Amino acid sequence: MINLLDFDLAGLTRYFAEIGEKPFRAKQVLRWMHQMGANDFGQMTDLAKSLRENLMQQAVINAPQVRDELRSADGTVKWLIDTGAGNAVETVFIPEDDRGTLCISSQVGCALACTFCSTGRQGFNRNLSVSEIIGQLWVANKALGHAPKGERIISNVVMMGMGEPLTNFDNVVTALNIMLDDHAYGLSRRRVTVSTSGVVPAMDRLREACPVALAVSLHAPNDQLRDVLVPINQKYPLAELMTACQRYLTAAPRDFITFEYVLLDGVNDSLAQAKQLIALTRDVPCKFNLIPFNPFPDSGYARSKPEAIRRFREVLQEAAYVVTTRKTRGDDIDAACGQLAGKVQDKTKRAQRNAEVVE
Ligand code: SAH
Ligand code: SF4
16 A cells, blocks of 8 residues: 655655546645645545545555653653554654744664764664654644644754654655645745754755755764764764855755754863864854753763853853753653654664673
8 A cells, every 4th residue: 555645745746647647636635634634535525536435445644653642741742653563763842932843753763873862872773764754743733733823833843853864865855845845834944954963975965955954963073072972973074074064055044054062071061172163163154052961871971060061152152153052841751852762673783782892
């Protein structure tokens, strides 16, 4: 059976052409699925009965199954999404005064093994399909319902859940197309952010295929330290990453890159490192998002002291950078950045290798 949630407008148009239907049917069906939350062809009353019957026989609209939904006292909601074979990923909704942000996962686990990241520690199982990526928005949209005045509850999407979006490139781009499509969610490019640890060639491909806002996980001001914290740096070192950021900005919907920087006590939070960071990023229009480290069991790292966070931020601000410090939300449901653990059966056997090293 074909799952129509796997298609963006181009794909759905192709599919309807193959079954001898008019292209405009694709727009209608996209609206039913994503704007009305329909998953039953019987509901699609403006389609000819023969088409509805035809679709019932050869297609489905299958969103991923929600295994659990947790609501925090501060309004944050976390869904545990079943991805089969005992695995799960997580999706988080974060309400704020002026927006509602959905944080979406792109992979079951992650192969890039950043040392301070709970997803990275678990290893990699597989890429999510398009329907599993866009299905997280579909599920959240349905669960959150409509605001009283009809405005959007989910106004922003960030690809900052589990996984490295740019190593699941094709599926992520198709899902982004659906987020942006006026026949589906109609989100503005400026309100959809892909976060990457710095997969340089894929940053260039994203600029060509679907330029949305870009966040880059920096976390260290020099190659020596970044090689350890973010191992993909060994392949795409900082000098290359900085020029890739400049290239990206030629097509980006915003005129800056957001650099994410997780603050690890005694590791990357000194004043000298803040100054080095300024020198490194001088030629890239950017804003900084400082993330106090969110601990998880046996991480081996600690969150920087509030005083160190404050001083680090001030050094950047004195150099005229715009800096935000991420507030920790959803503490009571473990929904913070880097804590999204889901459930990953590690195909790379990394967890096992790590255990052997510890013994
Ligand atoms: N793979 C992508 C997106 C997912 S991670 C990336 O690395 O950018 C989203 C953000 O959370 C990244 O900046 C990541 O470095 C950060 N992060 C990971 N583990 C964290 C932790 N334990 N505490 C705080 N931030 C963390
Ligand atoms: Fe993967 Fe991002 Fe975690 Fe690194 S920080 S292991 S790239 S999810």
